[in-house]
Amino acid sequence: MELFEQLKENISGKNIRMVFPEPMDSRVLGAAVRLKSDDLMEPILIGNKADIQELATSRGLNIDSLTIIDPENYADFDKMVTSFIERRKGKATEDQARTVLKDENYFGTMLVYMDLADGLVSGAIHSTGDTIRPALQIVKTKPGVSRTSGAFLMIGNRDSEKYIFSDCAININPDAQALAEIAVESAKTAELFGIDPKVAMLSFSTKGSAKSDEVTKVMEATRIAKELAPEFDIEGELQFDAAYVPAVATQKAPESSVAGQANVFVFPEIQSGNIGYKIAQRLGGFQAIGPILQGLNKPISDLSRGCNEEDVYKLSIITAAQSLMEK
Template sequence: MELFDSLKFKIVRRNIKIVFPEATDPRILGAAARLKAEELVEPVLIGSKEEITKAAAARGITTENFEIIDPDNFDRWDEMVESFVERRKGKATKEQAEKILKDVNYFGTMLTYMGITEGMVSGAIHSTGDTVRPALQIIKTKPGVSRTSGAFLMVRGRDQEKYLFSDCAINVNPTAQELAEIAVDSAKTAELFDIEPKVALLSFSTKGSAKAPEVDKVAEATEIARKLAPEYQIDGELQFDAAYISAVAQLKAPESKVAGEATVFVFPELQSGNIGYKIAQRFGNFEAIGPILQGLNKPVSDLSRGANEEDVYKLSIITAAQTLMEK
């Protein structure tokens, strides 16, 4: 079964509510209409009903069956403000909260935190920081996870090949502990896409072939990750060729159960992760889907501002599927 067919099967007719703060954007409206028509997601649109209806009409879309929530006329506004002040634990007064919550990303994140919606998709016209910051402040990371991270699903040849690359979006230079947590979170994300997680922590060294503090960090992260999640196959430090090519693995890491068979590739820091996924995308003709934010208590997805309607549609399906991970 093709990847997205499998994900659609998991979420269809489950009435999963996903909030879209950028509801006047034509890409968002087009994707929301498709998701609604296919009964994959119940879109919740944020903003003025008049403005959203006008923008939708320009796309030939009717909003009659959409749930639209206007922050200026929200019947649970006082409850939201009180909940936000409590969640921020003294970092925002009531007056500050009322101002902050007029920001659509904060408002949408609070809808998810309060359980009115189950996840959020934003970023089509907002920066990553504008999307992720409210999620970190309000939804926060799961117990045992110190930081969120961003994974890319890499797909080529109608799902003949699919891998997970992380962290390629968030953490500039994670510590060994953070890298280990990223590895474990990535294994869990891989399972969502029916990828058997064989996790390789990447380096420019394989099993001590080079000596440097950067290598030591990856080796330490591997040991921590194994203790955190002994149920997963995790190995490092491995060079990419040793992780990916079985013939090289036989030479460089013959005793490894991951080398040569890796499906999840964890990069040691953001610079190499970002470069790596873009090389695979541009030279290797992989489709890069993401970033998929990992480690949050509830799913929030960050679109690229260069995203098209298809990107919004696919990331929304992934976000809806993520809501099922803890159920």
């Protein structure tokens, strides 16, 4: 697709170092080999070299040019332990640090935190919690952002059909402040993909057509989001048809600069977000890429455990592109 060709061009030859804590999964290993072969990044595999080599041989993959780090015999492990204890600010003893850093996700996240890598992609065999917990404890969220969130890039049959749906993966029922932060971070994610963000704060109400606490939350979130990032075009509350269909927008929100042309859709809670992106994916034929984690100081990405090698490949490219935006 044209979108990914552009992203690949942006990251190619930049020597972006990407951590893969799950190289014993053949999908991850295959994607890492492709990414290196395509000169898109420098994969760092976490695990036992002999075991990884055995899997590679069985798959007919050449991993000679890939970096492999085994936490069990890492030369700078003591330095990493000290850095982890400092970062956790008294919440971990040395013994606890030495134990937890043998976990590949914690170890890989520390490489990112210590600027020994630029990003991390995990989740093919680990739960979302196993991927996000180290990120929140070590990398942490950006100033002014209280929590991370998960966006999906939705791509239609034509490359021009690109939308951001969020939060569809992390926050079950965000309050108005959190929802506003999600909106701002989602607009930034849109820009990563060449989308000029027009952000719709979704509801079952458009401009006061219904009254409820749920509607009030979206209205308040819209107000906060506009204060946080006045440079972005953010509008709410809007029903999906008012946000997406120009004719409906003319009737329901005629003065809005977002209604009828929104391309970033912020759902009021995870239930509607998760249902919404899956309807677009399964009934609408859209490709759903993500979740793309937003709001962290360094890019950490969480794969679906049902992913295939191509999903790993593409999400790694997105994560690499995120790392360039952070520099």
